[in-house]
């Protein structure tokens with residue numbers, strides 16, 4: 681999506697009806713909102729979410745939409761510490777019937793062709809990939825596209841694990857759980873050795889992780905246009 685399309689999308693604010701929230705794992709919560717008929721997004725994009733049920737400073741944060749467009753619900757998942765920001769306190773106070781506002785969708789973090797694709801998630805960076813692989817599952821065979829998800833979490837606290845395993849079972853998508861950078865780089869090496877110039881690389885996670893994996897790919901001679909990044913700034 682171009683910069684200008686993003687600018688237009690940002691001005692399209694929608695009120696989303698809160699449905700429910702639940703704990704995914706220690707310190708990680710998901711929030712579900714009713715999908716409005718005119719809201720569409722590409723799997724992997726993010727929205728700008730604004731608290732509207734109370735007045736707080738800095739009331740807007742970007743979040744990847746973790747649900748796929750085919751799921752008919754808007755899902756966001758976020759880390760919430762014991763000492764949350766006012767934004768996240770307000771998220772935990774949402775009750776059935778309240779609204780949140782969403783601008784967008786924005787960003788170009790989505791699969792744009794059928795090239796063999798390596799999806800590299802660090803921690804909470806799994807959120808856009810949940811959307812992407814749910815979409816691939818719903819669409820069925822994308823011309824036999826090779827898709828591999830590498831999911832790195834040093835605490836082995838893998839979000840959506842049951843769902844990811846189910847997709848891996850029902851589709852040709854491979855999901856590999858990792859807990860160290862060394863293992864991650866070994867898996868990246870295997871993929872680059874097989875698909876070097878045809879492969880596409882998608883990295884999402886905390887900025888420091890995205891930067892170092894991006895540098896690693898560049899050192900492995902992966903051309904810049906073959907790499908897409910989603911740095912979840914704020915971690």
Ligand SMILES: Cc1cc2nc3c(=O)[nH]c(=O)nc-3n(C[C@H](O)[C@H](O)[C@H](O)COP(=O)(O)OP(=O)(O)OC[C@H]3O[C@@H](n4cnc5c(N)ncnc54)[C@H](O)[C@@H]3O)c2cc1C
Nearest residue numbers: 726741742743744757758759765767804807911912913914
């Ligand atoms: C494209 C995109 C997608 C994202 N998707 C997700 C997602 O799916 N899930 C998710 O959990 N998060 C996501 N994020 C990050 C999210 O928007 C928040 O930044 C993050 O959750 C932290 O929010 P917070 O309210 O807890 O902390 P914040 O109050 O935003 O603070 C975050 C950190 O920045 C520091 N900080 C805050 N303000 C300043 C300042 N003015 N100067 C210096 N430091 C400051 C704080 O001390 C803290 O360490 C995404 C971000 C981007 C850009």
